[in-house]
Amino acid sequence: VLVLAAASWAAGSVSSRQLDLPRSPLLATAMEMVTGGALLLVLGAATGECGRLDPAAVTPASAAAVLYLVVFGSLVGFSAFIWLLRVTTPAIATTYAYVNPLVALALGWAFLGESIPPRVAAGAAVILGAVALISRSAPPAGNPAGQPASTSSGPSSG
Known part of the structure; x- marks a missing residue:
């Protein structure tokens, strides 16, 4: 599973340069997180994880830690990563x-x-x-670092 996850991350990082993604890195991140979260929620419910949740065990400190990770570890971090994938090579971004x-x-x-x-x-x-x-x-020929990646998937005509 870990190897599949790493391979999927690498494939997504490389293919993101050719995909038609939202212009806003924050919007792209939000869409990815909502989709992934919804899938994990369905998977968790299907495997009985919802019954293991004890809301009384959630402390203010643990809720604040989760909120911090959502905002800084996910929204800010992934938005920066998506932006980097657009302006530099995947090798440098990663x-x-x-x-x-x-x-x-x-x-x-x-x-x-x-x-x-x-x-x-x-x-x-x-x-x-x-x-x-x-x-x-x-940087690779035709796309110097610092220049946005092309959104077309075909060869350029100029």
């Missing part, structure tokens, strides 16, 4: 997956006083170096 753990490390260090062992720091440096190499790679 470097977020490598950088996110480094951001988490930095936030843990800055706000929670967590230590960063030397081996972890070395690994972080390797990851940053790899992302820098990817980011410096030449």
Whole structure:
């Protein structure tokens, strides 16, 4: 299932450049989330998950955490990702997956006083170096980085 999910994410990232998606990244994100949420709700109901929900167990802190993840982790994050897919290559746009753990490390260090062992720091440096190499790679011919991807699926006539 995980391999299928990763393959689907990659296929969607690459094909999104040719699909006729809404101009607004926020609208595209909302449509994807509503569709996915509705499908998961139906699947959860069909498998009996609704009976396991205990509304009394939901605390204000857990509700706030879910709201934070919906707004920042999903709406803002996915909107930024969709925008990046439009203005750069999928290879560069997907470097977020490598950088996110480094951001988490930095936030843990800055706000929670967590230590960063030397081996972890070395690994972080390797990851940053790899992302820098990817980011410096030449964009594909005909679509320089920073230019919106074409919405047509056929070859250009000019």
